[in-house]
Amino acid sequence: MKKLFRLTQEGVDELKREHSQLVAQRVEVAERIKQARELGDLSENAEYQSAREEQDRLETRISEVEQVLRNCQIIKKPKSRSAVNLGSTVKLKAASGKTQQFQVVGTMEADPLNGKISDESPLGKLLLGKKVGDSVVLKNSTNVTYKITNIS
Incomplete structure (x- = not known):
């Protein structure tokens, strides 16, 4: 059974803004990974490792935000x-x-x-x-x- 997240409209709007920012950051991190790959040996490439960790963090948060937005119920002002x-x-x-x-x-x-x-x-x-x-x-x-x- 899916968990239902209860949010105000303000909360939904804030999550949508965060999602847009995360997706924009995803493109920047992909470019950093590409540039780091061009530096050669990935096993000792700190720039590459850092960018990959950032990509993992971004992808996790994007998935979390998308799940909340898909499974949210908007709280109306009583x-x-x-x-x-x-x-x-x-x-x-x-x-x-x-x-x-x-x-x-x-x-x-x-x-x-x-x-x-x-x-x-x-x-x-x-x-x-x-x-x-x-x-x-x-x-x-x-x-x-x-x-x-x-x-x-």
Whole structure:
């Protein structure tokens, strides 16, 4: 059974941009390999070995990106703002008074440093289905309590 990757439209667009860049790099690396071959003995040719390793890395990533794009489901912005769903943007207030905002996304798109948390992360799991005014306790070394102040 194929794994279904859940992405926002923004995430799909970003993967398409990455794919285009990788394909362009593929051509450059192929040219580097060709030039390195012309230098002679490949067994001790550092330029050739380096270019081949880069080609392997590129081909692996191109395959990964293509698989995700073939097997993705686009997350639509939730129409209902009454509860946290995949794609919702949630504003949280910690007991300390500090506020944070996160968008709940699929695992492929998660980037906590940029405000995108996975629906499978501990906080993401706690938030799903909750409403404005609800509180959640993130059980970690400090057990932080967050109150949901806005869902968009």
